[in-house]
Amino acid sequence: MTAENRNPPQAQEVDTLEAQILDAIDRWVEKEVRPIARQYDQADEYPRELMEQMKELGLFGATISSEYGGLGLGATTYAKIVARICEVWMAPSGIFNSHLIMANAVERAGTEEQKAHWLPRFASGELRGGIGLTEPNAGSDLQRIRTVAKRDGEHYVINGTKTWITNGIEGNCLAVLVKTDPETDPPHRGMSLFLCEKGPGFSVGKKLKKLGYRAIDSAELIFEDYRVPAENLIGGVEGHGLQQALGGLELGRINVAARGAGMARGALKLALEYAKERETFGKPIARHQAVQIMLADMSTRAEAAGLLVREAAERFDSGRRCDLEAGQAKLFASEAALKNSTDAMRIFGGYSYSTEYEIERFYRDAPLMCIGEGTNEIQRLIIARQLVERSGG
Numbered sequence: 001m002t003a004e005n006r007n008p009p010q011a012q013e014v015d016t017l018e019a020q021i022l023d024a025i026d027r028w029v030e031k032e033v034r035p036i037a038r039q040y041d042q043a044d045e046y047p048r049e050l051m052e053q054m055k056e057l058g059l060f061g062a063t064i065s066s067e068y069g070g071l072g073l074g075a076t077t078y079a080k081i082v083a084r085i086c087e088v089w090m091a092p093s094g095i096f097n098s099h100l101i102m103a104n105a106v107e108r109a110g111t112e113e114q115k116a117h118w119l120p121r122f123a124s125g126e127l128r129g130g131i132g133l134t135e136p137n138a139g140s141d142l143q144r145i146r147t148v149a150k151r152d153g154e155h156y157v158i159n160g161t162k163t164w165i166t167n168g169i170e171g172n173c174l175a176v177l178v179k180t181d182p183e184t185d186p187p188h189r190g191m192s193l194f195l196c197e198k199g200p201g202f203s204v205g206k207k208l209k210k211l212g213y214r215a216i217d218s219a220e221l222i223f224e225d226y227r228v229p230a231e232n233l234i235g236g237v238e239g240h241g242l243q244q245a246l247g248g249l250e251l252g253r254i255n256v257a258a259r260g261a262g263m264a265r266g267a268l269k270l271a272l273e274y275a276k277e278r279e280t281f282g283k284p285i286a287r288h289q290a291v292q293i294m295l296a297d298m299s300t301r302a303e304a305a306g307l308l309v310r311e312a313a314e315r316f317d318s319g320r321r322c323d324l325e326a327g328q329a330k331l332f333a334s335e336a337a338l339k340n341s342t343d344a345m346r347i348f349g350g351y352s353y354s355t356e357y358e359i360e361r362f363y364r365d366a367p368l369m370c371i372g373e374g375t376n377e378i379q380r381l382i383i384a385r386q387l388v389e390r391s392g393g
């Protein structure tokens, strides 16, 4: 969705639609997600039934325009959906979040034929996947990638390795960043983005074992003389791949920020509930001042994270510039998730170390929010650059 083609419906319509969608999400989370979270996380098993239910809920088309079969939701509603899921279990949101980054690249930068061909199949979940940027030698510094696509008649031939790719095993399609001209300087002018469906030459190297964000597949992917039709080059012109991949980052950052805000709230809820029940020295630990201070700080962080996400999302939906706001929301909310998970661990005492309690999962899942969609170190550099630029520097 671009600022140009976003056509906001009337406020009342949005409120009603949003309330219906959020109600459906809440019921789904309580009935289907919460009961299986611990078991699937610990077994590192892909929650296939949740993926099928996501299709029915329309989540694979959440931000895809309705003319292409999606729900056409704005960032504000989308962020609320993501936060509500992550309040309980962060990992399943990756199944549709990464997929929608791929869809967003096509909707923003694709040709009309590409949008008509790909977006309805993405929206229905028939094609599912994500975005393949990172390589073993390059994550933040994407201009150093080594995967190459060489033109051969009506095809390009891709060779290279991608790593850490979400939905790399369970998905069947990926937007892949490559170099179509490895000699060009600056390198980004020789980079392109292709839609690659699984097939001969496109294989899974290995499933990566992780600290958290389990159950969702992260994979190393290998391209060996993989032939992709030239018509799968997003936008139809070489040399725009890096901008196309990074152009969706505002929505991507709002999404990670929403995950962080949801997790910060989820960790607080678990800690508060426990603190009211657990007694020491003749009273619930929630009545000890040291614990109260932690709860107060946790709730303030969770609220602030939620407000920053809302502000960034509302600006995005209104078509106003929101790069700075999305970056600030991502930075603050991800750190809030990490801090609240750690504080919740302290409140749970020894039980925080038990895999029979939910809180240890938050502690393992939260750090990813500080790495994904640009590490928080890089995020700070971008925020500072934008501050200087907006103040006329």
Ligand SMILES: Cc1cc2nc3c(=O)[nH]c(=O)nc-3n(C[C@H](O)[C@H](O)[C@H](O)COP(=O)(O)OP(=O)(O)OC[C@H]3O[C@@H](n4cnc5c(N)ncnc54)[C@H](O)[C@@H]3O)c2cc1C
Pocket: 098, 130, 131, 132, 133, 134, 137, 138, 139, 140, 141, 163, 164, 165, 166, 167, 210, 213, 218, 368, 371, 372, 373, 374, 375, 376, 377, 378, 381
């Ligand atoms: C679970 C998981 C899922 C992921 N999913 C995907 C996916 O679906 N698709 C995909 O393409 N990638 C994915 N990634 C990769 C992720 O985007 C990268 O890990 C991230 O961009 C950081 O890159 P890197 O790991 O190569 O770290 P590096 O770029 O090597 O950075 C290492 C450290 O150096 C710091 N640093 C680097 N440059 C600077 C600088 N200029 N100034 C200050 N500090 C700097 C970083 O902040 C970091 O602390 C995933 C990663 C994980 C862990």
